Amino acid sequence: MVSCYLGIDVGTQGLTALLVESSSPSSASSSSSSLTVIAKGEGSYDFVPNLEDGCYEQEPNDWDNALIKALKKIQNDVVKTKTKVDIKSICVTGQMHGCVMIDKNGSSIGTARLWCDSRNQEEADELTKLFGERIPKRLTAARYLWSLKHEPEKVSKCVAITTPAGYITHRLTTPIVQVQASTGSKTTNNNWNQPILLGGRSLILGVGEASGMFPIDDDNSTTGCCEYKNDWIEIFDQYVRTKFSSSFPPSLKELLPRIRSAGDIRNNNPVIIDKSIFMKQTNGLLMDVCDLFLNNENGGEINTNNNILVAPAEGDQPTALAASLIGEPGMISCSFGTSVVANMVGGRKSKKSKGNSNTVDKFNAVNGLPISMVWLRNGTTYLNRMVDSYGGDFDTLLKQAIEAPTDCGGLLALPFLDDEPGLDVKRGGTALIVGFNSSNNNNGNVIKATLISVMFNLLLGTKQVEEANENEKDDEEEVETKKKKIVLTGGLTKTPQTGQILADIFDRPVRLLEAADEGGAWGAALLAKYYHDCSSSATSSSSSSSSSSSSSSPDPNDWLSFLKTIKAKEEQVFFPHSERVQTYREMLTKYKKLLNLQPQLDEVMNGPP
Template sequence: MYIGIDLGTSAVKIVLVDSDQKVIAAAERSFLISRPNPGWSEQDPNMWINGVVESLDELAAKSGDRMAAVKGVGLSGQMHGVVLLDENEASVRPAILWNDSRARQEADDLNRAHPELIESAGVQAMPGFTGPKLLWLCRHEPRTMREAKYLLFPKDYVRLKLTGKRATDVSDAAGSWLLDQKSRNWSRTAISACGAEGLDLPLAYESSKSTGIILTDWTKRWGLPKDVIVAAGAGDVASACLGVDAVDSQSGLISLGTSAQVVLATPEYKPKTDNAVHTFCHALPGTWFHMAALLNGTSVLDAVSRWTNQSDIGKMLTAAEMKFDGPGRLLALPYLSGERTPHNDSQIRGAIIGLGHSSTAADITLAFVESLAFSLADGLAAFGDDTSPEHMALVGGGAKSPFVARLIASIINIPLIKYSGAEMAPALGAAHLARLATGEMLDADSAPLPVEEIFEPDTELHLAYASRVSEFRSLYRALKQLNN
């Protein structure tokens, strides 16, 4: 048996899997986010621990004697966070999360002052990354930085409490803007630029390496063996890729949740920083991944439901599907929160053109669904013309609608695979890493999750949308010019 722990922003999800990668039991607990100021996003690290402990209590109650067969635990978690601890390993302030935007100025300053670090860090400095937030703390909370001795990332705070060890993995460290991605080691130049010289950073291990064993008090509480290994683990994106077996250049991942990501593995470190693509260390040794980070996903559909007074998004999409007969008459931009890849434009906003007296709510819905598909196509195109995966996994809330999935597959012209239970992909990926850390290999013939449906692209529809994608890109350029 193996346990995977996924510490997300809104919840922790924990799975117990057997040697056939079958989920035996699962548990989760939800978290609240504190927003003390506009653009700020924080959580109390002790809330994470409480959630993990309660979830493992539930898992042990559900699983009984099977907990005695657990050989390893893997960790996955939200990336880019700042967890600062004092010399007694107590947090000195609430953790600053990935979606906190207070460090805009610091990110701009780092890019201007240290352009050479953009290549080694795999991406331009952005407000959500750990490094710019540390520089913000140096400027605005110098007392906090004087009190702080240790830096950890969110999932690694859980490791500390479970094992007593401070450690991280290269895929989570990759999202900090403090790591040299090619060498997979900390960058002293970046650490100095971000004002973090006084902090003790954790050792960064490859994701499948052991970083210690579960403390005795916990093994007794949950009925675990005495020598349960804890793997280094991975950031949530890399771990989700493992969970759906998207670990090479032929099998990518599209995550369509509140925000969205397009991810593709690569065996070489070749950053594509000009298009705001993130190139980070993957959870497998000698592997990296390109990621298009899109700020607007299903949150756009939530907004459309408010604008058109349709409370049921499922029915809203069904109405658009019933009227669908090809590319819609309206054209929209989904950039309600600005956009990262490929524009790195925090000022751009959404738009819709072509409205007439006969336009309906279904027309507006279709226009914004199309715009999400177009932005995913832009994200994939940002990787370069030589990118041609054979298929991609589709996960997240946006995967619930077959209509949306078929439309995306046709517009990007790539088959999409929907897996049953894909919401557990990061936790399952963490369990895979736990297995590898114990010295066991994964069965290459064993599917990570059962396939629920495959959405093949419609060739005629793909050709019909080709000019529409070009118009979408032209609309962005025109709106950007107006904003300037």
């Protein structure tokens, strides 16, 4: 029987599930283990159609269907190989900052608004003024404030708010109350305790995911784990009562999920694998998942135990750090996809910034340590548009871009199809390429200039992160960030040579891990393993002690120690080349001048702001 962990990534336009095998140390003297992917499943979905520009929503049921499709693929692979699999634990990660509202029956209320929905800048500005610190417009609380104004009927039914990953975790562990159309009566399975969702307090999120919903109080030490900023929640509630009604809605604290750091097993949720229970359960997702996890007569076998632990859902960016095996302060994880993100871990004593940097956002890693995030809305979107314009063969065009001269033949690009809050680009529509002449108008130069423009924006943002970290270091804690490696994840890593371009632009080594292009799901599987290890350790400790060892959250250093036991399978490490570094520095000087002209371009294309 192979011990495995299931990682699920609810991405922006598709879901990935990885079944990962945990191998034992290679020798008695070695303490390292490795995680190997043995099966993979995927499911796709799209945005709700016909919405206005800048509006991005999805149907939560589409995530359910994608999950079942992905798990069926994994089950088929297990059957074909006749592998006997014992799934110890599951963890779900996904797109942060979404807003899924849930009613008293545990069902989603309408569609979910996503991280890329741009409708609530006004609300973010209101919260920034209220709290005295910058609140990014993608924060879930800002989306909820928008809904209070524009979707009052939806909000009136809401008893809990969560994220896409939090919702899927909720669906895996909570039977939904079904209302029979004929009688209107509610039906649930009597084998379950408290099947009806009793508000946000019955939901649990990982601390990284929770910090994307509402700011975290890192200094809270009264409960043994991170908590939301309660004073800010009180300010939010008072503002809402004054603006809307004294009796509506409930306190934000009642709506938000509870927080757990990685490995904190308090209130852990098992998926119960008992066919007799699930055959009575009228809800589709739980029954389908149960069917997939039961013994298969064709030789493949998944999980003969009675339950599978389900770790708290965690955000895609904290999970990307986990997948990169990054936990030490100063290291940077770069993720290239629809959006582009760079995360740098801060020290345990680092202070949250009091400034109002437009580029750097502050969230939390899976163990509660602060992370500085540079987020770019305009990631590979413009690159994909240009690929479509030049024939649509992504692999061929990217290969031509890699082979193009370092300076792109003199071309420069701006990638702003959409607004870019971090760079104070307030409106989209100013994506362009300049510098064409008779000799440089070829596919490779165009695609490379497009790619480099995003990397330049990322470089400008990470420099602000490093400057902020230098200013915020504790006297007792020296965090050296210069020349640390960058770990690259995301879809762009399917063409590894892009790592060389990034290394030359940043003038520091870039490392790619074996599972870089599946970083989210692989990182979730890693979190699932850590959760199971902590649960096993707590069980052993409680059986040999009169008091339970699981009454407090793990020390953040426990997570760092765990990461050091995981053996990384690196594909490549790229080192900067001095000549190309110098060329990119010269290009960056020109790019900054072009970036300074963006407001004028915006006024030309879009009219006065």
